[in-house]
Amino acid sequence: MHIQDLLKQTDKLPNVPDVVRELIQLLNDPNAKYSDIAARVSHDQTISLKILRMVNSAYFGLARKISSIDEATVLLGMDKLKTLVIASGFSSSVNKVDGINLPEFWVDSFRVAELSEWFAKRSDLVKPDEAFTVGIVHNIGRLLLHLTAPDTAREIQTLVANRKASRVKAELDLLGFTSQDAGKALMDLWHFPKVLGCAVQEHKRPFAQGEPNPMACVLNLAGYLNACIRTERDLDLVREGFPMAVCKAAGLSEGIIYELDDALVVNDGLSYLLH
Structure with missing residues (x-):
C-alpha cells in the first residue's frame, strides 16, 4: 500500500472548512490580516455558532451574552479565536x-x-x-x-x-x-x-x-x-x-x-x- 492510495479517495478525506485551512496557512505570515479571517468566520454559520456557544458557556463565565464573532474577537483576542476556529473546524470535519x-x-x-x-x-x-x-x-x-x-x-x-x-x-x-x-x-x-x-x-x-x-x-x-x-x-x-x-x-x-x-x-x- 502507498500513502497516495489513501489520498486518492477524496470523497473520504476529512472535510476541513476553507476558513480553517486559510487560517493555518497564514500562521507564518507576519502580514496576515486576521480581521479578514474573522469576517470569513462570521460567514461560516456552523463554526461561528459553535464558537459563540462555547464563548457563552460556563467555561468562559462572561458577564454578558456575546452575539457576534467581532465581539468574541474583542473580548478573547485573535489568538484565542484562532485556536477555537481551528479546533472547531477539525472536530467537525468528519x-x-x-x-x-x-x-x-x-x-x-x-x-x-x-x-x-x-x-x-x-x-x-x-x-x-x-x-x-x-x-x-x-x-x-x-x-x-x-x-x-x-x-x-x-x-x-x-x-x-x-x-x-x-x-x-x-x-x-x-x-x-x-x-x-x-x-x-x-x-x-x-x-x-x-x-x-x-x-x-x-x-x-x-x-x-x-x-x-x-x-x-x-x-x-x-x-x-x-x-x-x-x-x-x-x-x-x-x-x-x-x-x-x-x-x-x-x-x-x-x-x-x-x-x-x-x-x-x-x-x-x-x-x-x-x-
Whole structure:
C-alpha cells in the first residue's frame, strides 16, 4: 500500500472548512490580516455558532451574552479565536469513523494541543499558536487510515491491543509507512506550513532524522504527558519517565520538570465544542 492510495479517495478525506485551512496557512505570515479571517468566520454559520456557544458557556463565565464573532474577537483576542476556529473546524470535519470513538479522539487531540501550547510558551524555539495547531492534527493520519482503509486499521488496532506490536511497528509491517507519514502527506495536500507536517511526521521518533525538530519535540512531550494523564500516573513516576533529551531539544530548561504538576491539570475546555 502507498500513502497516495489513501489520498486518492477524496470523497473520504476529512472535510476541513476553507476558513480553517486559510487560517493555518497564514500562521507564518507576519502580514496576515486576521480581521479578514474573522469576517470569513462570521460567514461560516456552523463554526461561528459553535464558537459563540462555547464563548457563552460556563467555561468562559462572561458577564454578558456575546452575539457576534467581532465581539468574541474583542473580548478573547485573535489568538484565542484562532485556536477555537481551528479546533472547531477539525472536530467537525468528519461525522463518523469506523473503529474510532470521535468524541474521545477529539478530546484527546484537544488535550495534546493545550499541552503542546503549554510547553511552547516556555520555549524560545517554538511558536505557541503553531504548537497548538500541530497538537490538534497530530493524529490526523490515524483518522485518515480509518476513513480510507478501515480493514487494515482494525487489523493494526488488534495487534496493538493484543500487545503483539507497537503501533509504529504494526503500521510499518502492514502498511509500509506510519500514520504520522500519512498525516504529513495529508497536510501537504492541504498546503499547510511544512514545519507543521514535519512535526507530525517526526514527533513519535524525534531523533530518527538526526537533528531534532523542536516542534516535534514539544509534540512528543505533550503526547507523553497526555498518556500520563490518561493512565492517572503518579507525579513522581511522571517526572521519573520524563524524556530529558527531548526536553532539551525542545528548547526547554531542565527546571521544567518541577512545573509538570501544573501541566497535568491543564484544562481542555475545548471539549465544549463537541456538545
